[in-house]
Amino acid sequence: MEESEKGSRISGFYKLSIQERLAELNRRVGLAADELAALSGSAGLRLEQADHMIENVAGVYALPLGIALNFKINGQDVLVPMAIEEPSVVAGASFMARLARAGGGFSASVTPPEMIAQIQILDSADLPSARLAILETKSALLAEALEIDPVLKLLGGGPRDLEVRLIDDSPIGPFLVVHLIFDVRDAMGANAVNTAAERLAPRLAQLSGGRVHLRILSNLADRRLARARCTIPLSELAFEGYSAQEVRDGIIAAWAFAAADPYRAATHNKGIMNGVDAVVIATGNDWRAVEAGAHAFAARNGRYTALSAWGKDAQGNLVGSLEMPMAVGIVGGATRVHPAAQANLKLMGVESAARLAEIIVSVGLAQNLAALRALATEGIQRGHMGLHARQVAIAAGAQGEQIERLAEQMVAEKLVRIDRAQEILKSWQP
Ligand code: MEV
Numbered sequence: 001m002e003e004s005e006k007g008s009r010i011s012g013f014y015k016l017s018i019q020e021r022l023a024e025l026n027r028r029v030g031l032a033a034d035e036l037a038a039l040s041g042s043a044g045l046r047l048e049q050a051d052h053m054i055e056n057v058a059g060v061y062a063l064p065l066g067i068a069l070n071f072k073i074n075g076q077d078v079l080v081p082m083a084i085e086e087p088s089v090v091a092g093a094s095f096m097a098r099l100a101r102a103g104g105g106f107s108a109s110v111t112p113p114e115m116i117a118q119i120q121i122l123d124s125a126d127l128p129s130a131r132l133a134i135l136e137t138k139s140a141l142l143a144e145a146l147e148i149d150p151v152l153k154l155l156g157g158g159p160r161d162l163e164v165r166l167i168d169d170s171p172i173g174p175f176l177v178v179h180l181i182f183d184v185r186d187a188m189g190a191n192a193v194n195t196a197a198e199r200l201a202p203r204l205a206q207l208s209g210g211r212v213h214l215r216i217l218s219n220l221a222d223r224r225l226a227r228a229r230c231t232i233p234l235s236e237l238a239f240e241g242y243s244a245q246e247v248r249d250g251i252i253a254a255w256a257f258a259a260a261d262p263y264r265a266a267t268h269n270k271g272i273m274n275g276v277d278a279v280v281i282a283t284g285n286d287w288r289a290v291e292a293g294a295h296a297f298a299a300r301n302g303r304y305t306a307l308s309a310w311g312k313d314a315q316g317n318l319v320g321s322l323e324m325p326m327a328v329g330i331v332g333g334a335t336r337v338h339p340a341a342q343a344n345l346k347l348m349g350v351e352s353a354a355r356l357a358e359i360i361v362s363v364g365l366a367q368n369l370a371a372l373r374a375l376a377t378e379g380i381q382r383g384h385m386g387l388h389a390r391q392v393a394i395a396a397g398a399q400g401e402q403i404e405r406l407a408e409q410m411v412a413e414k415l416v417r418i419d420r421a422q423e424i425l426k427s428w429q430p
Helices: 018-029 033-039 047-053 088-100 127-136 138-146 151-155 190-208 244-260 262-282 287-298 335-336 337-350 353-375 381-396 399-411 420-427
Strands: 065-073 076-083 106-111 114-122 160-167 175-183 211-218 226-230 308-312 319-326
Touching: 018 033, 018 076, 018 337, 047 138, 047 335, 065 088, 065 106, 065 319, 065 337, 076 262, 076 308, 076 337, 076 353, 088 226, 088 262, 088 353, 088 381, 106 353, 114 190, 127 138, 127 160, 127 175, 127 190, 127 244, 138 160, 138 190, 175 190, 190 211, 226 353, 244 262, 244 319, 244 353, 262 287, 262 319, 262 337, 262 353, 287 337, 308 353, 319 353, 335 337, 335 420, 337 353, 381 399, 381 420
Parallel strands: none
Antiparallel strands: 065 076, 106 226, 114 175, 114 211, 160 175, 226 319, 308 319
């Protein structure tokens, strides 16, 4: 097994204690004491920090943080932190990253970090003329927008384009919408584009002879896309009683179901978001924004469909790809304030929003593969059962070594239910 001192392959990681795992991560990545404390939960987010983040703070809410292993993305190894409550997700991503690694890992890319601000203009008397008046002033409007955020300007970001759309089929009749395209560099960008939209509003009202109503970003960030691809060598796909061809064709048939049917596509994409959201959350990013963008993008052609695609290459290997909007940042907001988010970015060695987006979309693709491989073969429940059983054991009141023992017994009995767990626990009482 190839395992470097610094890489993302760590054999037997799951068998280590949490302290040993942290020590191993530290050995590979070199984390400061406060970063280690942030990861291990003791200083993940202090109450007073939380109190500055939202209103009426009464506490903090914790989630398990697991580390996905084996990821190689654009030739570089990366340890991926995932904040998620669902069992099997971290193990699934790690296992699929291992299969993808055998085919060279993931190749990922992003488009420029361009967000869209929407400005709704009502009550223009002559919509086509108002539209032209705005378009004729485009250069001046873009020049004005460039001065709104001097820091972003310095970093090479700022307005890129301005479009005017005529919405003619709405419940209140026709109106205009201006799209301001804004390069937000390493930020998620909501603040930057919302500010720009609000600042340009009076000038747009004047030019259009109308009244500006909404001024807000669009979460359908279809100009800020992240893409990942991977090739799984056919030889990696066989397992237990399943031939490699059977697994590969089963995965392709499972994807075809999602490509053709919105009921299946919703679940298929949910599996992708299991991976995507876990990293988005671990880095303090806005997972609702990423979710909204993903599902709107999945329906962009008028019918909701799968975000990923699976097929085979000329050699018969399995090839997968995923393309989706990815509005994530590494500066501003919770990414900067939340100590665990900072430690997680450091763990990944992420120094740009682009690299973060490439990692996230690769994890999404790996997660999708994990689900399809299980569904196309033994079903999802077998892998799920062990961890689920542990959660049921804890909920039933098991403690310490009892947890593992109780979980094992329930799995052996193929009956993982809280009433059964309580019954077994009672039978163990002296
Ligand atoms: C469960 O969280 C996710 C899956 O349902 C995804 C899928 O069906 O593809 C297993």
